[in-house]
């Protein structure tokens with residue numbers, strides 16, 4: 001029998017859209033099963049992985065997996081050969097090359113990597129249409145770049161040097177188990193954590209005090225703290241940080257437009273909690289602030305992040321060990337993509353761009369219309385707001401190709417299906433949007449049937465175009481992407497042997513308050529937009545939050561067990577008083593309605609104005625919350641304002 005040391009361990013990585021970007025050791029058991037554990041050498045992975053991994057492995061062997069190309073014929077799908085499928089696509093693309101803006105490329109982050117990203121090279125070369133905007137974090141990114149001149153934060157491990165962490169809205173356990181572990185370690189060594197959220201976060205073991213806030217009103221709390229701590233009198237108190245800010249006049253005007261009691265009334269934070277926060281931000285302890293991405297999925301999401309940035313900057317809790325504001329970093333920032341995702345030297349090769357959060361509307365209005373779409377790495381019908389409209393827009397496109405591994409809500413509206421590999425069937429290199437390590441993901445599973453990587457399918461199509469388009473090889477992609485000041489010459493070798501390398505990073509950013517703006521100054525937010533009143537017919541805010549066990553809509557058909565899906569409301573909510581716990585109900589928005597089961601949570605766990613839905617389950621199994629979410633856009637960064645959605649719940653009990 002093979003011993004542990006005889007079993008071959010493979011160093012690989014997780015390539016899904018998760019900030020942790022884990023380095024992984026995969027070992028094959030004598031019974032043929034692969035056992036995955038976190039790489040103990042990796043400073044962030046620290047030897048453990050999340051519970052999603054079991055489902056990732058299950059996806060590889062799922063009976064629901066589709067492993068052959070399929071063509072829609074009327075209402076039927078027929079299996080066709082890879083050659084036939086590639087020929088059909090090549091012919092359709094060839095016909096449109098004279099007006100390539102009629103070809104649309106939609107790429108998501110279902111699986112990440114440098115080589116995976118190089119699919120873009122093909123569409124950039126022909127000058128197709130593409131997408132822009134964000135379904136995730138764009139408003140906060142633009143807000144941070146506006147204020148600080150760049151998207152950066154202290155090394156994530158520096159959180160351990162803080163004395164207090166303010167977790168402003170992040171569900172640590174569900175969104176990043178390694179950030180959660182870091183927070184646990186921080187508390188164990190005596191650090192205090194205060195969480196601000198409207199509820200929906202699993203705080204057990206991760207928090208010393210929870211401040212419940214009305215959804216989407218965090219900017220008013222940040223403004224109230226600034227009003228009390230920085231600008232209590234006129235003229236403004238001598239504040240060294242304020243002297244290094246631009247935009248002071250408009251900032252002061254915005255602050256003056258609200259009285260303190262109004263700011264507190266709007267955000268619903270009680271005086272005791274406010275004083276607690278005042279003591280934290282106004283005190284001498286080292287404070288680090290983590291900003292959750294949900295905060296910027298409201299209409300004024302960019303503004304909210306800017307007010308929190310301003311609070312941290314003005315109170316001096318930025319640019320020192322243990323003191324920083326953590327939104328995120330770009331996982332692509334260390335890579336050189338010239339010649340990898342676009343032909344060398346080309347700046348904006350796409351003819352047109354469609355905003356992802358408003359994909360349906362913009363596609364339906366497109367002139368000239370889109371005639372061919374290639375969609376991969378995303379279940380866009382499920383993930384984008386207004387799913388019905390997105391489906392309608394796809395149906396209007398004469399030919400839609402989807403590359404995926406399952407019959408998702410998006411594949412339902414395709415004309416041709418290509419079976420894709422899953423993340424451990426193809427190698428790649430991935431970075432993180434949270435830490436400064438880059439990981440090597442080695443393939444250790446064989447692709448089943450005709451499954452190929454997204455890049456292989458596009459290679460096959462591009463070789464049949466006349467003249468053929470040659471995409472950069474894997475070797476070229478890696479060597480070009482790693483040719484960056486962040487890496488040494490030996491980075492690729494190190495990646496292959498050790499599984500990860502650290503990109504060069506100063507550790508602490510914005511030292512002594514010096515930002516990355518050209519003059520080193522911080523730019524203050526120039527407005528405090530009022531929060532719209534609740535519509536009397538829709539008195540709740542629908543927060544469609546992430547799950548802990550699945551990543552986005554990577555949920556297998558066989559794992560859709562909750563039918564109808566649950567919503568959670570507060571026992572103390574006057575807007576659901578007549579609905580009993582466990583009742584069958586409908587959640588209704590101005591966009592549509594869905595059948596759900598209601599769970600009531602004790603007072604104080606979630607805000608009475610909130611209804612929580614755990615998103616990403618599929619429409620075809622009764623889920624798909626984006627069917628009833630409007631395609632509103634945030635104030636900055638063209639991001640989907642999912643959490644601005646108002647709703648009500650009606651019981652079905654007495655029908």
Ligand code: SF4
Pocket residue numbers: 014015016018019020021022049050051052053176177178551
């Ligand atoms: S989903 Fe995230 S935490 Fe889980 S294994 Fe992948 S990278 Fe690590």
